Amino acid sequence: MLGLRRNFGTVLEPAGGKGVFLRLLEKNAVAIEFDESLNTDPRLIVVDYFDYPTRHKFDTIVGNPPYVRFQDIIPRTKEKLPMELFDCRSNLYLFFIAKSIKHLEPNGELIFITPREFLKATSAKKLNEVLFREGTMTHYFELGDTSVFDDVTPNCAIWRWEKNNFDRLMETGGKFQCVNGQIYFGESARTTVNDFFDVKVGAVSGADDVFADRRFGCTDMVCSTTVREGNLRRMIYDRYHKALEPHKDRLLNRKIRRFNERNWWEWGRKYCSRQGVRIYVNSKTRNKKPFYISEIEAYDGSVLALFPKLGVDLDRAVQKLNATDWEKLAFVCDGRLLFSQRSLANAPFEM
Structure with a gap:
């Protein structure tokens, strides 16, 4: 996953957790973690990610955003979530993606492992349009039913997205496309099944x-x-x-x-x-x-x-x-x- 990095400047892990990625990152890396009991690394900042100011910009943001259903998000975090792109069906990891885009430098990169469902989910429609409008997904790897972490849901994917890259060509094959808020990797078409x-x-x-x-x-x-x-x-x-x-x-x-x-x-x-x-x-x-x-x-x-x-x-x-x-x-x-x-x-x- 870290082999997808193309930028080697500032780096952020927005959901540090137990430090799975942080221990592999350079000494000047920054990690955010809400749970104070997991603070085992001096590079880790204990704060709610949605309280972390967007003036802090990074060349690379990498990690495994938390998968939490909207109804299960703790109230003090839920009240901070920006709802302009989302609704009450939107999982917490989608909010992490949206906020991380705002923390990127021009030509910055997101490298995430997330459930694949956001590609087609109604609850991610506006987010997908932002991803297409502001950059290109350059890599996408389907993991199928493989569980990468013990607590992660199956049907995940590893993907890299680059801000301000409008080439649309993906290094893993195909073209990055978005039609009616759904992401595809293929040639554009003038019509749909509908x-x-x-x-x-x-x-x-x-x-x-x-x-x-x-x-x-x-x-x-x-x-x-x-x-x-x-x-x-x-x-x-x-x-x-x-x-x-x-x-x-x-x-x-x-x-x-x-x-x-x-x-x-x-x-x-x-x-x-x-x-x-x-x-x-x-x-x-x-x-x-x-x-x-x-x-x-x-x-x-x-x-x-x-x-x-x-x-x-x-x-x-x-x-x-x-x-x-x-x-x-x-x-x-x-x-x-x-x-x-x-x-x-x-x-x-x-x-």
């Missing part, structure tokens, strides 16, 4: 094992195994059946939405009941050609449906979708394609 399709999510029950019933099921659904095996999943879908009665307490307590005595047998989310031929794709898949055409109306939450807009040739579209280099577009993690409704809809795509 120009040709309405992308819709599938039905979610919150208790598939209860609703799956070959005997009493009323609806055959496209599911994650349909593309590989061709089978459908028979479900008791959005109607009362006495077979559900033994599970009533469990169904009432599902977290997906509120249920009561009148609706406890309903599903948490319905599928888009639009009729006609469409394209399906699993939201998580290792299939090299994951897109396929189907006339089946019902589909569950493991699947996304692409409903064609007027004039779209579905045969040509499915060929183009399966021929797209999704890895360059940053949809591949640990060998799996990861699609969400928003990320797929906004993906660069030309017919």
